[in-house]
Amino acid sequence: MLEQIANELENLKKEATSAIEAAGSTAELAELDIKYLGRKGSFAAYMSRMKDLSNEERPSFGKIVNEAKTAVSTALSDRRIALLVAEDTAKLKKDRIDVTLPGRFASVGSIHPTSAALKEISDIFLRLGFTIEEGPDVEDEWHNFDALNIPDTHPARDVQDTFFVKSPKEVAESGNKILMRTHTSPVQARTMEKQQPPIRFIAPGRVYRNERIDASHYTIFHQIEGLYVDKNVTFAQLKGTLMNFAKIYYGPQASIRLRPGFFPFTEPSAEVDITCTVCGGKGCSVCKGTGWVEVLGAGMVHPNVFKAAGYTDPDITGYAFGLGVERLAILKYRIDDIRLFYDNDIRFLEQFI
Ligand code: FA5
Numbered sequence: 001m002l003e004q005i006a007n008e009l010e011n012l013k014k015e016a017t018s019a020i021e022a023a024g025s026t027a028e029l030a031e032l033d034i035k036y037l038g039r040k041g042s043f044a045a046y047m048s049r050m051k052d053l054s055n056e057e058r059p060s061f062g063k064i065v066n067e068a069k070t071a072v073s074t075a076l077s078d079r080r081i082a083l084l085v086a087e088d089t090a091k092l093k094k095d096r097i098d099v100t101l102p103g104r105f106a107s108v109g110s111i112h113p114t115s116a117a118l119k120e121i122s123d124i125f126l127r128l129g130f131t132i133e134e135g136p137d138v139e140d141e142w143h144n145f146d147a148l149n150i151p152d153t154h155p156a157r158d159v160q161d162t163f164f165v166k167s168p169k170e171v172a173e174s175g176n177k178i179l180m181r182t183h184t185s186p187v188q189a190r191t192m193e194k195q196q197p198p199i200r201f202i203a204p205g206r207v208y209r210n211e212r213i214d215a216s217h218y219t220i221f222h223q224i225e226g227l228y229v230d231k232n233v234t235f236a237q238l239k240g241t242l243m244n245f246a247k248i249y250y251g252p253q254a255s256i257r258l259r260p261g262f263f264p265f266t267e268p269s270a271e272v273d274i275t276c277t278v279c280g281g282k283g284c285s286v287c288k289g290t291g292w293v294e295v296l297g298a299g300m301v302h303p304n305v306f307k308a309a310g311y312t313d314p315d316i317t318g319y320a321f322g323l324g325v326e327r328l329a330i331l332k333y334r335i336d337d338i339r340l341f342y343d344n345d346i347r348f349l350e351q352f353i
Contacts, residue, residue, distance in 0.1 A: 002057045005049065006064050012042055013068040017075045026083050029076060036072050043069050107346075110353040114222055114341055117329035118204050121224055124248050125202045128241060130226065133201040135187035137208070138165060141177040147189035148265040149304040156182060163208050180208035183322055184225035185265060188301075191227065192309035197316055198230035204325070215337045222325035227301070229311075229318030235268070235300055238319035242298065246274050250332065253280075257292055266299025266320055277331045286336060293331055296323035 016036045023029045036042050046065055053061050111119075122132065135143070144150075145157055155161065163180040170178075187203035203225040211217055228237070239258065246254045254275050261271035273294050276287035283289040298321035306316060326338050333352075335341075340348050 001053065002061060002064075005046070005061065009046065009064055009068045012036075012046075013071050016042070016072045020072070020075045020079045023079060023083070026080060026087065029080055029083060033076055037069065037076070043072070107350075108353070110349055112341075112349065113329055113333060113335075113352045114325060116352060117325050117332065118222060118224070121245075121249065121323070121325065121328060122202060122204050124245055125224070125226065127248075128244065130200050130202045130228075133187050133191050133203045135181070135184070135190050135203060135205065137181060137206055139179055139181035139186050141179065143186035143189045144179060144181050144183075147305065147308040148185050149302050149308070150264045154264065161210055163210050181205075182209050183207050184223040185320070185322055187225050188227045188265070188305070188320060189309065192229070192306075192311065197311065197313075197318075198228075199318075200228045200230075202226045213339065215339070216327065216330075218326070218338050218342060220342070221338070223322050224325060226298075226321040226323075227318060228320075229301065229316060231313075231315045231317070233300075233317045233319055235319065238298060238300070238321065241319075242272060242296070242321065249328070250274065250277055258298075261297060261299070263297055263299055265302050265305050266297075267302045269297065269299035272296045272298055272321070272323075274328075274331060278334050286330070286334075293327065295327045295331070296321055298322070 016032070019032055020029065023032060034041060038044070043065065050058060050061060126132070141157075144162075145154070150156060162182050164177055165180065166174070166178040184203045184205050184207060187201075187205070191199060191201060191203075205223065205225075206220060207223050208220055211219060213219060226241075228241075239256075243256050246256050254277065256275075257273040258270040259273065261269040263269045271294055273292035275281045276284060276291050276293050278284050278286045279291065281291040283291050287293050298319065301318035301320055306312075306318075326341050329335065329341075330338065
């Protein structure tokens with residue numbers, strides 16, 4: 001009897017171990033575990049036959065069953081380890097991340113150089129005691145020209161230089177031409193209309209000119225107007241303010257040069273140059289070999305401008321200036337073409353992150 005059971009168990013062990021060897025997944029293995037070693041499994045069924053054996057046979061029977069069970073249990077855990085390793089390897093292979101691949105670049109926005117320059121320049125004048133005023137981009141003829149002592153015959157009023165907005169019919173009806181402001185100076189007229197001296201402000205903004213585009217001229221650009229009106233304001237104060245500004249914006253080595261100029265709304269007037277920062281004043285293509293670049297116009301407020309604003313006090317004087325923001329930024333960042341500010345070429349803009 002014992003011998004027969006031993007044979008049967010040997011066969012069961014062989015059957016179980018070969019089924020275990022053939023199992024292709026840990027799930028399949030779990031089923032075999034239940035089938036052979038489970039509470040109602042094949043080996044458990046054998047234990048119930050213990051009662052049919054004599055007392056002498058029982059220890060040997062127990063030994064044979066345990067050996068067979070241990071063999072099957074070892075086969076199960078060996079196969080389980082092998083399958084787990086194989087499954088893990090397959091998963092790793094499937095989900096493999098190549099850490100040597102270049103990362104996907106998430107582009108972040110950057111401040112446009114014009115905005116950066118507008119803010120930096122404005123901040124300097126705010127620190128020097130100026131406030132900020134604003135005026136409309138779509139302007140009327142009175143504020144852009146008449147109030148600034150720019151006569152009807154002035155070439156700036158020509159359609160060649162100015163973008164007019166209203167049709168000739170609308171103009172005939174209203175009697176006032178509407179245009180895109182050609183400079184920020186109309187903010188002078190608008191502010192003086194509503195405020196009495198002392199006045200000290202800057203007016204940053206966009207201006208429009210109907211002119212030929214080249215490396216230093218564009219049809220849309222930005223200016224910052226400055227106006228200081230009080231009793232006994234002097235030309236020396238104007239010069240000092242502009243010199244201060246140049247040194248703060250470009251560094252202590254920067255200098256300014258004033259040349260006689262003409263603007264109908266200032267008298268005397270000056271064209272203001274700044275040391276060419278590209279060549280340090282030695283002469284290069286940006287400064288056309290002169291060592292200086294013209295960046296702004298300035299002067300003492302013309303009496304006719306005060307008259308148009310209704311200022312009558314004879315002790316009132318004032319200075320005004322209008323600087324070209326892109327021209328200043330060109331010098332600061334050593335950019336050789338104003339068109340780059342408007343092309344929106346990402347390779348250019350990325351350099352200002
Ligand atoms: C004026 O526009 C005067 N309103 C400035 C002024 C204000 C003078 C107050 C006196 C008192 P002008 O046309 O020169 O002046 O322009 C001033 C600055 O704007 C120039 O020095 C230059 O830096 C810039 N600028 C002029 N035209 C262009 C253009 N087409 N593209 C880019 N920048 C320009």
